[in-house]
Amino acid sequence: MRHVYPFSAIVGQDEMKLAILIAAVEPAIGGVLVLGDRGTGKSTAVRGLANLLPSMTAVLGCTYHCDPASGALCADCVRRKADLAGKRLKTVQLPVPVIDLPLGASEDRVVGALDLERALSQGIKVFEPGLLARAHRGFLYIDEVNLLDDHLVDLLIDVAASGENVVEREGLSVRHPARFVLVGSGNPEEGELRPQLLDRFGLSVEVRTPNEIAQRVEVVKRRDAFERDPDAFTATWAKADAKVQRQIQKGRERLAGMTVPDAVLTRAAQLCQAVGSDGLRGELTLMRAARALAALQGDAVVDDGHLKRVAPSALRHRLRRNPLDDTGSSERIERAVADLWGS
Amino acid sequence: MVASDLTRAAWLLAVDPVGLGGAWLRGAAGEARDAWLANLRHALPPDTPWRRVPLQIDDERLLGGMDLAASLAAGRPVQEAGLLAQASGGLLLLPMAERASAGLAARLALALDSDADIALLAFDEGLPPDEALAPVLAERLALVVEPNRAEPLMPPPFDLADARLALAQIPFDDDAVQALCHVAQALGIASLRPAWQAWRVACVAAACAGHGTVEQADAELAARLVLSPRARTLPAPPASPEASQQPEQPAPPSAGAPDAPADPALAPSVEPRVEPPVEAPADSTPQAPSADAPASATPPQATAPLADQMLHAAAAAIPPGLLAALAGASGRRPATSAGRSGTAAAATSGRAIGARRGLPRGHARLDLLATLRAAIPWQRLRLQERHQAGLPPSAARLLLQRDDFHVRRHQSPQQTTTVFVVDASGSQAVQRLAEAKGAVELLLADCYVRRDQVALIAFRGDGAQTLLPPTRSLVRARRALSDLPGGGGTPLAHGIDAATALALRLQARAGGRAQIVFLTDARANIDRAGRPGRESAMHDAMAAARRLAASGLRCLLIDTALRPQPATRAMAQAMAGRYLALPMGQAAAVSRAVQAGL
Numbered sequence: 001m002r003h004v005y006p007f008s009a010i011v012g013q014d015e016m017k018l019a020i021l022i023a024a025v026e027p028a029i030g031g032v033l034v035l036g037d038r039g040t041g042k043s044t045a046v047r048g049l050a051n052l053l054p055s056m057t058a059v060l061g062c063t064y065h066c067d068p069a070s071g072a073l074c075a076d077c078v079r080r081k082a083d084l085a086g087k088r089l090k091t092v093q094l095p096v097p098v099i100d101l102p103l104g105a106s107e108d109r110v111v112g113a114l115d116l117e118r119a120l121s122q123g124i125k126v127f128e129p130g131l132l133a134r135a136h137r138g139f140l141y142i143d144e145v146n147l148l149d150d151h152l153v154d155l156l157i158d159v160a161a162s163g164e165n166v167v168e169r170e171g172l173s174v175r176h177p178a179r180f181v182l183v184g185s186g187n188p189e190e191g192e193l194r195p196q197l198l199d200r201f202g203l204s205v206e207v208r209t210p211n212e213i214a215q216r217v218e219v220v221k222r223r224d225a226f227e228r229d230p231d232a233f234t235a236t237w238a239k240a241d242a243k244v245q246r247q248i249q250k251g252r253e254r255l256a257g258m259t260v261p262d263a264v265l266t267r268a269a270q271l272c273q274a275v276g277s278d279g280l281r282g283e284l285t286l287m288r289a290a291r292a293l294a295a296l297q298g299d300a301v302v303d304d305g306h307l308k309r310v311a312p313s314a315l316r317h318r319l320r321r322n323p324l325d326d327t328g329s330s331e332r333i334e335r336a337v338a339d340l341w342g343s
Numbered sequence: 344m345v346a347s348d349l350t351r352a353a354w355l356l357a358v359d360p361v362g363l364g365g366a367w368l369r370g371a372a373g374e375a376r377d378a379w380l381a382n383l384r385h386a387l388p389p390d391t392p393w394r395r396v397p398l399q400i401d402d403e404r405l406l407g408g409m410d411l412a413a414s415l416a417a418g419r420p421v422q423e424a425g426l427l428a429q430a431s432g433g434l435l436l437l438p439m440a441e442r443a444s445a446g447l448a449a450r451l452a453l454a455l456d457s458d459a460d461i462a463l464l465a466f467d468e469g470l471p472p473d474e475a476l477a478p479v480l481a482e483r484l485a486l487v488v489e490p491n492r493a494e495p496l497m498p499p500p501f502d503l504a505d506a507r508l509a510l511a512q513i514p515f516d517d518d519a520v521q522a523l524c525h526v527a528q529a530l531g532i533a534s535l536r537p538a539w540q541a542w543r544v545a546c547v548a549a550a551c552a553g554h555g556t557v558e559q560a561d562a563e564l565a566a567r568l569v570l571s572p573r574a575r576t577l578p579a580p581p582a583s584p585e586a587s588q589q590p591e592q593p594a595p596p597s598a599g600a601p602d603a604p605a606d607p608a609l610a611p612s613v614e615p616r617v618e619p620p621v622e623a624p625a626d627s628t629p630q631a632p633s634a635d636a637p638a639s640a641t642p643p644q645a646t647a648p649l650a651d652q653m654l655h656a657a658a659a660a661i662p663p664g665l666l667a668a669l670a671g672a673s674g675r676r677p678a679t680s681a682g683r684s685g686t687a688a689a690a691t692s693g694r695a696i697g698a699r700r701g702l703p704r705g706h707a708r709l710d711l712l713a714t715l716r717a718a719i720p721w722q723r724l725r726l727q728e729r730h731q732a733g734l735p736p737s738a739a740r741l742l743l744q745r746d747d748f749h750v751r752r753h754q755s756p757q758q759t760t761t762v763f764v765v766d767a768s769g770s771q772a773v774q775r776l777a778e779a780k781g782a783v784e785l786l787l788a789d790c791y792v793r794r795d796q797v798a799l800i801a802f803r804g805d806g807a808q809t810l811l812p813p814t815r816s817l818v819r820a821r822r823a824l825s826d827l828p829g830g831g832g833t834p835l836a837h838g839i840d841a842a843t844a845l846a847l848r849l850q851a852r853a854g855g856r857a858q859i860v861f862l863t864d865a866r867a868n869i870d871r872a873g874r875p876g877r878e879s880a881m882h883d884a885m886a887a888a889r890r891l892a893a894s895g896l897r898c899l900l901i902d903t904a905l906r907p908q909p910a911t912r913a914m915a916q917a918m919a920g921r922y923l924a925l926p927m928g929q930a931a932a933v934s935r936a937v938q939a940g941l
């Protein structure tokens with residue numbers, strides 16, 4: 001069995017790593033979009049994340065690994081709870097799912113379908129959960145999201161917005177919770193992402209190949225060490241990974257008690273106004289991301305520094321722009337940040 | 344007898360198939376390719392799995408799943424192993440890889456990334472400007488092989504098992520890796536995978552040659568096999584930082600150089616960049632192999648000669664014409680997946696238009712109602728049959744048989760491609776050309792909103808050129824347009840022919856629709872044979888226009904002449920297309936008219 005490359009061993013790409021960690025601390029951020037050249041460690045980072053996340057408590061035997069503490073339980077768990085009449089549900093510790101949604105996946109596989117096997121052998125109508133059910137409370141990763149079929153994109157947008165997967169097909173009528181962090185990656189040179197989907201992503205990151213030879217050499221060196229002896233390599237980086245895991249854990253605990261001062265909120269609003277981002281989603285994401293960053297770093301109060309650091313990722317893809325105008329959105333944000341804070 | 348690079352590539356793959364991911368075989372099927380495969384198969388242990396992946400393979404067959412027909416016959420679920428599992432520890436062969444759907448490519452890429460323990464041989468028979476292997480796969484296959492001659496069968500001069508053992512012992516060599524990274528960067532390779540793959544190939548080469556460490560020859564072989572075929576720029580000076588990140592612009596003069604290994608012109612273009620041990624900041628000349636980061640473990644001076652030699656080797660191995668082809672093919676990938684595999688019944692989304700008999704596998708969706716309708720009339724008969732056969736009563740209330748299954752039929756989603764044909768000849772004064780560009784840009788924006796694809800053909804001088812194969816990427820479309828040079832004769836017939844051919848190819852795909860927009864003053868003066876002369880050129884252009892009309896494609900001719908000529912209108916009529924004059928500086932008006940008209 002091949003091992004998963006450790007998250008902390010990825011060279012550089014700090015913005016991408018930070019965005020993923022912010023999403024891990026605050027799933028409400030609405031997903032991360034990673035755009036850039038091939039071979040820059042996009043998939044590696046997401047797959048490495050699976051080993052990094054603290055495990056989660058789930059209802060024992062639940063297909064959708066419902067959170068016993070949450071209000072939004074699946075129909076099965078609601079029944080279970082009713083049967084127990086006030087007693088607590090049995091729980092189990094599970095790893096947080098990181099699910100790959102491959103391009104060209106059939107709709108059946110994504111939303112779930114009638115379980116043909118059992119329909120045929122036992123003559124019963126059972127719903128076979130799809131990838132959306134498996135990704136509940138975890139991450140859904142779509143490589144080459146810009147090449148995804150339009151009908152799947154529509155479906156994902158709908159589920160991501162409502163947090164619920166509704167299946168009405170083949171005589172089935174099923175609804176189950178499906179809250180997940182959407183992580184998409186792609187190379188814009190190979191096709192544009194549909195604007196509606198673009199807006200659904202909370203953070204957007206641009207990754208580039210490092211231009212410094214030293215960094216490139218380091219990438220090859222670590223990859224080589226990993227391929228030769230995955231066990232030893234993973235062990236070497238286990239400590240760093242564990243540190244990041246603790247950081248996420250602590251960040252989550254701190255997040256609830258975090259407050260954002262009004263001054264910072266005003267700043268966020270000013271920034272959004274200055275760059276002309278559409279709608280209120282920008283402000284909201286900016287605020288959430290800054291709060292998650294502060295929690296992640298262990299800071300007591302959210303301040304302008306946090307805002308400044310997450311502003312490019314949170315706003316880059318929300319600027320109203322001429323679809324043909326490819327001048328960097330990042331620069332526009334940086335300029336606005338400099339104007340507001342600076343001088 | 345010394346083995347060629349071709350044969351050695353086969354040996355390298357045999358030693359470390361999983362580590363290298365496989366090979367990207369470019370070129371048509373034929374003796375040369377078969378000979379290469381024979382060499383590879385001969386070098387591999389005889390029991391290595393060797394499986395072909397058909398293009399229309401479905402998920403169940405590839406990844407494993409329930410065998411519906413067998414399950415029905417047996418009355419219990421029967422699982423079948425997928426092709427990936429069957430090929431474990433061996434090779435998967437993907438013929439006509441350029442036609443593989445995005446979905447299949449993604450799944451195979453996922454398998455290569457995972458612990459499936461397979462290597463892939465992708466047979467890319469595509470013609471460069473129009474079709475190529477999906478980048479997601481091309482990235483993951485270390486070796487790029489172009490079998491151009493049939494090599495004799497040669498047993499490897501080393502023991503496979505020994506070489507595999509030796510491979511694990513090759514130590515990491517900082518200098519060699521640094522040199523390979525330099526070369527990768529100098530050749531404009533943005534991805535980090537090739538550098539790592541080249542290092543792996545160098546290690547395998549060293550293991551095969553019985554070297555204890557990676558030697559110069561091993562690294563050079565690796566650079567030739569992995570890096571050269573992926574080159575996006577020649578290691579020549581005209582490089583801005585931008586060019587290294589978006590390596591769309593090859594250096595045209597050397598790209599067409601005949602027989603590169605003997606070409607001395609390449610050498611001087613390399614040397615001046617490498618020799619001075621520059622301390623320049625890394626971002627000012629990222630192309631320069633010696634513009635090293637100060638933090639690197641080895642001083643640049645030590646690496647430069649090594650990288651220098653390797654760069655020579657790599658540059659010499661870039662086949663002529665490759666760069667031009669790559670520039671056209673880079674990132675080219677139609678965004679649709681439906682119908683790309685060439686299977687007629689591929690439509691799985693869109694409006695449902697009834698049911699047909701068939702098993703619900705892969706993308707085909709079960710039509711439950713139709714299935715029940717087909718099964719119900721036979722229930723009494725089947726019960727009797729079961730009874731007579733002495734079988735116990737079934738657990739299922741409904742007795743289904745394979746023939747009962749119906750799946751939904753869908754109308755395939757339409758993918759419209761607008762082919763823009765832009766006249767870039769000298770008769771189009773610079774200003775008019777700029778206006779035409781403006782009009783095209785507005786149309787592009789409209790196509791973007793409608794999720795259409797666009798393609799761009801320009802004609803000037805003595806021929807037509809596809810500047811942009813069908814794409815949805817506006818960034819690329821815009822760049823192709825802004826790079827469009829003007830001047831030269833007006834080979835209108837070539838332009839019409841090229842557009843017709845491209846549009847017909849697009850229509851041939853399932854759910855494909857194409858429309859053509861010409862922007863020209865239609866004053867042809869170069870005929871099909873490339874000879875100047877207005878009369879014969881107009882004659883040829885009219886003939887091409889009539890052929891276009893016969894093909895039934897929708898088209899629009901926008902007259903960009905300052906004074907619209909009746910001859911141009913006649914040309915549009917011959918095409919059976921609409922005619923529109925571009926009023927001075929009113930690109931937006933034209934855009935509106937086109938939207939309304941097409």
